[in-house]
Amino acid sequence: MNIKLNAVSKAYGQGGAQFWALQDANVTAASGDFIAIVGPSGSGKSTLLHILGCLDKPTTGEVTVDGQSISNLPDRQMSRIRRDQIGFVFQQYFLNQSMTALQNVLLPLQLAGVREGKKKAAAALNTVGLESKLDSYPAELSGGEQQRVAIARALANDPDIVLADEPTGSLDSKTGKTVLDMLIALNEDSALGVVMVTHDEAVAERAHEKIHILDGRINE
Numbered sequence: 112m113n114i115k116l117n118a119v120s121k122a123y124g125q126g127g128a129q130f131w132a133l134q135d136a137n138v139t140a141a142s143g144d145f146i147a148i149v150g151p152s153g154s155g156k157s158t159l160l161h162i163l164g165c166l167d168k169p170t171t172g173e174v175t176v177d178g179q180s181i182s183n184l185p186d187r188q189m190s191r192i193r194r195d196q197i198g199f200v201f202q203q204y205f206l207n208q209s210m211t212a213l214q215n216v217l218l219p220l221q222l223a224g225v226r227e228g229k230k231k232a233a234a235a236l237n238t239v240g241l242e243s244k245l246d247s248y249p250a251e252l253s254g255g256e257q258q259r260v261a262i263a264r265a266l267a268n269d270p271d272i273v274l275a276d277e278p279t280g281s282l283d284s285k286t287g288k289t290v291l292d293m294l295i296a297l298n299e300d301s302a303l304g305v306v307m308v309t310h311d312e313a314v315a316e317r318a319h320e321k322i323h324i325l326d327g328r329i330n331e
């Protein structure tokens with residue numbers, strides 16, 4: 112799978128209040144890639160990631176998925192691409208507090224009508240080393256473990272690319288390194304594409320490719 116941004120810009124607001132959060136971005140992300148998006152707070156990192164993930168459409172420019180433009184794609188097909196091919200991980204883990212680890216990972220699979228969801232959810236939790244925590248609730252897990260549940264949820268439907276927005280941002284450096292190592296191992300072992308937002312240069316050093324962004328513009 113590949114996602115391509117051609118001269119993509121994104122504006123928020125209207126008229127005089129219009130603000131260009133991303134300007135003229137040319138980016139390609141594909142299966143097997145490991146890309147870090149680096150820049151200060153407010154520079155447009157999340158905006159870029161949301162457009163890469165087909166969560167949002169650009170104001171100008173074109174996004175293609177496997178060569179096909181998504182400009183005129185109905186929302187239903189956009190959500191199918193997200194559901195079947197892309198995984199998302201956020202700084203806040205966004206786990207359902209009243210569900211166990213297994214139930215959290217299982218939920219999107221059930222919503223997508225995936226068969227053998229329970230088996231897949233358990234396998235994903237096994238991949239992130241949480242096979243002994245299937246029945247634990249988020250409150251019973253450490254921050255690093257909660258983020259690993261979120262990663263398992265992102266992986267459970269076997270996506271081609273995972274988009275992670277500051278996945279280690281809420282973790283102490285040691286735990287953050289564990290989570291990062293996990294993403295790197297997934298990239299190396301299964302050719303999973305990883306696109307990760309970070310403002311930590313040391314974290315970015317471990318990616319194959321770095322995209323520096325400042326005031327909505329990518330440093331070529």
Ligand SMILES: Nc1ncnc2c1ncn2[C@@H]1O[C@H](COP(=O)(O)OP(=O)(O)O)[C@@H](O)[C@H]1O
Nearest residue numbers: 123124132150151152153154155156157158159
């Ligand atoms: N939904 C929105 N409406 C208006 N402005 C937004 C919205 N989302 C982001 N912005 C603005 O766009 C800029 C880039 O935001 P963002 O992509 O979240 O940056 P980063 O992730 O690098 O911190 C910021 O100035 C932010 O305030």
Ligand SMILES: [Mg+2]
Nearest residue numbers: 156157158276
């Ligand atoms: Mg952000």
